[in-house]
Amino acid sequence: MATEGRSAPSSSATTALESAGFVRLIARADGDAIAASALLARALAERDTPYQITVGRTIAERARRMRAPTADGDATVVVGTADAAATDAIRLPATDRPAALEAVDLVRDLGTIPDPVLALAGVVAAGGDPGAGESEWLVERALERGVVxxxxxxxxxxxxxxxxxxxxxxxxxxxxxxxxxxxxxxxxxxxxxxxxxxxxxxxxxxxxxxxxxxxxxxxxxxxxxxxxxxxxxxxxxxxxxxxxxxxxxxxxxxxxxxxxxxxxxxxxxxxxxxxxxxxxxxxxxxxxLADASIDRYDGLVVVDVDDAPVETVARLAVDFRSPEPAALALGEDEAAIATRDADALGAALEAISRDLADAVPATDTAEPDADGGVEYDVGHRRGYLRFGPGLEDETIVTTARELL
Structure with a gap:
């Protein structure tokens, strides 16, 4: 299961968007990708180019949307990691930098001035510090305009x-x-x-x-x-x-x-x-998080949250409650992992997803395109897993401990 797409060169991406009759924007389900998609959508609106924004919770879900039929002359932009085998879409994988900054580059190539507040909100949502590194000029622009x-x-x-x-x-x-x-x-x-x-x-x-x-x-x-x-x-x-x-x-x-x-x-x-x-x-x-019991293992804490936003609980746990560098939040048919060091998280999530797929009984496979009914996503310092019934919590915890 390939997970990494190559970013389209800026010139070819710009050319494709400039000539597109319609643009589909497919975003990862996080604040950074939403901000990036909206930055691009605003630029397209200024050019009177119609667009549609949808959000895919997992890499496989975004790939399915990328493969949906399109008319000649339409363009597709995917924000976030996606299956490398899926179409020739413009890709903003946002693995090493915020998606909002990748979108800013493309928006400027289209001759549009990006909204610095929206761009900086994306940077913050990606875990960045507004004004640091590449975002310094955005803060300066926002201060000059009096919008921050x-x-x-x-x-x-x-x-x-x-x-x-x-x-x-x-x-x-x-x-x-x-x-x-x-x-x-x-x-x-x-x-x-x-x-x-x-x-x-x-x-x-x-x-x-x-x-x-x-x-x-x-x-x-x-x-x-x-x-x-x-x-x-x-x-x-x-x-x-x-x-x-x-x-x-x-x-x-x-x-x-x-x-x-x-x-x-x-x-x-x-x-x-x-x-x-x-x-x-x-x-x-x-x-x-307040009510959950937290089980500690070497390198990982596990929080059983049932019906709660697992990605947010995992992030709060690793930032404020975990003595270990990673936290796993277990929900009902989904789980999330948050870490303090994201260097190898993408590879680990793919391996965890693959191993869990092998553990799911064949009758519980939920999606024909999914690997054994298990799908995943990876973002900045966090990962997400979605699976059908049949997986035991112990299996998920053991697999995560072995591969993180």
């Missing part, structure tokens, strides 16, 4: 810090997922969200950092993880309050409500619906 502003505090999508912090999946504190507990924790600091000064935001950031790293179950990695959520870039003209908050909402909805995530990234008026979906996602993820 660095300030103290925590990166959340809402102006109300209680609402934002209670549901944020960029941190995990003892009060996370519980608005009333969060309100009590911030009782002396956030009485009036509309009147917060810089000192108030600085105090909130300090309290959040202390509560996060000081939690009984917090690990050393929590300090680094919470640091990425502090001193945010505010986004006064965007639908959400900060870059980090934008990334958080896109990441949450990419897996549960991809249509809403896409609409938000395109600039449509879906803020209320998007935030409600993000709140539900955050509540479920934090509740699952």
């Amino acid at each position: 502003d660095r300030r103290p505090g925590v990166a959340v999508p809402t102006a109300d810090p209680v609402d934002g912090l209670a549901h944020s999946t960029r941190l995990h504190a003892p009060w996370s997922g519980d608005p009333e507990a969060t309100r009590e924790a911030l009782a002396d600091l956030a009485a009036d969200p509309d009147a917060l000064e810089a000192d108030d935001r600085r105090a909130i950031g300090s309290l959040v950092a202390l509560d996060t790293v000081g939690a009984d179950a917090a690990t050393d990695a929590a300090a680094e993880a919470i640091g990425r959520a502090l001193r945010p870039y505010a986004t006064p003209e965007a639908a959400v309050a900060t870059l980090g908050g934008f990334a958080d909402v896109l990441a949450a909805l990419a897996r549960t409500e991809p249509g809403t995530a896409t609409a938000l990234a395109l600039g449509h008026d879906v803020r209320d619906r998007a935030l409600e979906g993000w709140r539900d996602h955050g509540r479920r993820a934090h509740a699952a």
Whole structure:
């Protein structure tokens, strides 16, 4: 099962998009890929080129969509790793850099100015630091235009810090997922969200950092993880309050409500619906992690979460609760792996998927194109597995331990 496609040279990709009568954009199910697809869609809209964005949760699902019939002159762009044997689509695999930055390059080649806020939200969703490395010029452009502003505090999508912090999946504190507990924790600091000064935001950031790293179950990695959520870039003209908050909402909805995530990234008026979906996602993820028992193995912790967003739980676990460098979240017919080091994750996920496929009884094969009913995806520091009934948790854990 091949997993790596070669990126099309920029000139050929640009030529194909410039001449296309219709463009299909097929995105990986994460915030970075959603942002990248929306950047490309906005550029196509400026050229009056019709397009369609769909989201594929697994590599095999994206490959099936890539193989769907198209009319002459149409173009297909896939954002995220896809089966190398599937069509001659333009590929933005986004393995070594954020998909949003790959999309920015292509958008500029098309003669369009990319939205720096959307691009930077994609960078953050990919685990990057806005302003670092290749994204430095995007921050400079955004600052010049006045669409971002660095300030103290925590990166959340809402102006109300209680609402934002209670549901944020960029941190995990003892009060996370519980608005009333969060309100009590911030009782002396956030009485009036509309009147917060810089000192108030600085105090909130300090309290959040202390509560996060000081939690009984917090690990050393929590300090680094919470640091990425502090001193945010505010986004006064965007639908959400900060870059980090934008990334958080896109990441949450990419897996549960991809249509809403896409609409938000395109600039449509879906803020209320998007935030409600993000709140539900955050509540479920934090509740699952707080209630779950965590089993520790050499190099891996395992969290049994049942009906919860497994990818978010795995990421929160490895960032805030895991003494090991990788976390496996086991759900019902799906699982997710998050790591602190993503160097070999793609190869490991392919091997895990292949071995698990061999363990699935033949009668449980769900998809004719799937390997034994097991499909997978890989992104930045995370992997996803989807499988039909018949796989025992012990088999999944053993396979993951052997191959990670």
